Amino acid sequence: MESRSPWAEREVDYAELVVGVVIAWGVFDGVSTLVAAALVGVEFESNPLVRALLPTPTLALGVKLAAAVLAGVLALAGExxxxxxxxxxxxxxxxxxxxxxxxxLNLGVALAAV
Structure with missing residues (x-):
């Protein structure tokens, strides 16, 4: 008898994909941006809004998280x-x-600076 993975037949749910986008763009991108900016310097950030926020890291992370959560809420509303x-x-x-x-890419930039 063949043992099958529970993931083999399971289709990814819509809400799970939305949460994945929020985590990828809010948490992972936000934290990796902060790490890269701390090691390389704020002046190398290409996004001018993020560059302006990076001197206050908690604000920069908060704005990135808020933007990702807002996008997730809109995606859930338009499901x-x-x-x-x-x-x-x-x-x-x-x-x-x-x-x-x-x-x-952010982590690569950070590691190159080390």
Whole structure:
């Protein structure tokens, strides 16, 4: 008898994808941006809004988290519509992958400075 993983047949839920986007872009990107800025310097941040907030790290992280949470709330509010768009799962998975890539880039910058 073959043992199957519980993930093999399970489809990722919409809310889980939204939470993944919020975590990738709010938490991981926010923290990795702070780490990179602390090791390399604030002046190397390409986003002018984030660069202006980085001298106060808690404010910078708070703004990034707030923006990600707001996007998540809007995505949850529009779930009925978004589920009608073809490829919506791929879009969310792409956003999560892009957030992971940005986090990796930030960490790469931080490690290069060490």
């Amino acid at each position: 009925r519509f978004i589920r009608t768009v073809p490829g919506w799962r791929c879009f969310f998975l792409g956003l999560i992958a892009l957030g992971a890539g940005v986090t990796g």
